[in-house]
Amino acid sequence: ERGKTDFLRLRIAGRRGRSSGGDSPTLGIIGQLGGIGARPGRLGLVSDGDGAVCVLATALKLTEMQKKGDILDGDVLVVTHICPAAPTVPHHPVPFMGSPIGIGISMEKSVLPEMEAILSVDTTRGNRVINHRGFAFSPTVKEGYVLRVSEDLLDLMSSVTGRMPVVLPLTTQDITPYGNGLYHLNSIMQPATATGAPVVGVALTAEVAVPGCATGASQAQDIAEAAQFCAEVAKAYGKGECSFFDVEEWELIQQTYGSLARLQAGGYRGAIG
Known part of the structure; x- marks a missing residue:
């Protein structure tokens, strides 16, 4: 028995958003995780839950802004799920959190057709690939392509942190669906397998490999900075001041090399994520 979870969907309507007929x-801001807890084996919030915490903090900030009259231009859709008793699964170099639901169901519930660009927020501490404490973001992934890192996002990260930006390295395996037998860094890029929209991963990171089931490993300042980054992206994206990818370059790469959408297929099959 893998337990159960609750999905949360929030829409923060913009003054010129699609929901009001605007342009x-x-x-989309998606909190990726297996669960926020691993009870009864582990008591308290686990490291893996920080993706959910971050996106809900972002939603709270944007709704509080809206109540005070600071309304964004575009709509923002925030989706995550909350499971206080998720299972753990073996993984190298440290154990991962499992999930009470399959990754296919998770993507079906999380990735909405209205999302024209997506930030996928996930704890990414269980590895030895990125050795930085704080947060990082990935290159843009779209329809099987790992595209150039967004200059606008680099600027926003530096503005939020006051430091040089940090980019999360990706491999081709990381952007393919779970369940295909390949190694994945984690599930941060799984939303890119379920949409044609550009997806950027926002990773909560550490200098050392920390298990997803570890408690006491959630750094409040790091989560706050990542949430602030997501909020700033939301402000700029709705105003047309933040591009996830270059449209002309996207057209050129497709004309030159064709579709790589096949990398979005061939997985799931009951895979847990």
């Missing part, structure tokens, strides 16, 4: 694009 400002819609940003």
Whole structure:
């Protein structure tokens, strides 16, 4: 028995958003995780839950802004799930959190057709690939392509942190669906397998490999900075001031090399994520 979870979906309507008939694009912010807890084996919030905490903090900030009259231009859709008793699964170099639901169901519930660009927020501490404490973001992934890192996002990260930006390295395996037998860094890029929209991963990171089931490993300042980054992206994206990818370059790469959408297929099959 893998337990159960609750999905949360929040829409923060923009002044010129699609929901009101406007022309400002819609940003999706997805909290990726197995669970926020691993009870009864582990008591308290686990490291893996920080993706959910971050996106809900972002939603709270944007709704509080809206109540005070600071309304974004575009709509923002925030989706995550909350499971206080998720299983753990073996993984190298440290154990991962499992999930009470399959990754296919998770993507079906999380990745919405209205999302025109997506930030996928996930704890990414269980590895030895990125050795930085704080957060990082990935290159843009779209329809099987790992595209150039967004200059606008680099600027926003530096503005939020006051430091040089940090980019999360990706491999081709990381952007393919779970369940295909390949090694994945984690599930941060799984939303890119379920949409044609550009997806950027926002990773909560550490200098050392920390198990997803570890408690006491959630750094409040790091989560706050990542949430602030997501909020700033939401502000800029709805105003047309933040591009996830270069449209002309996207057209050129497709004309030159064709579709790589096959990398979005061939997985799931009951895979847990």
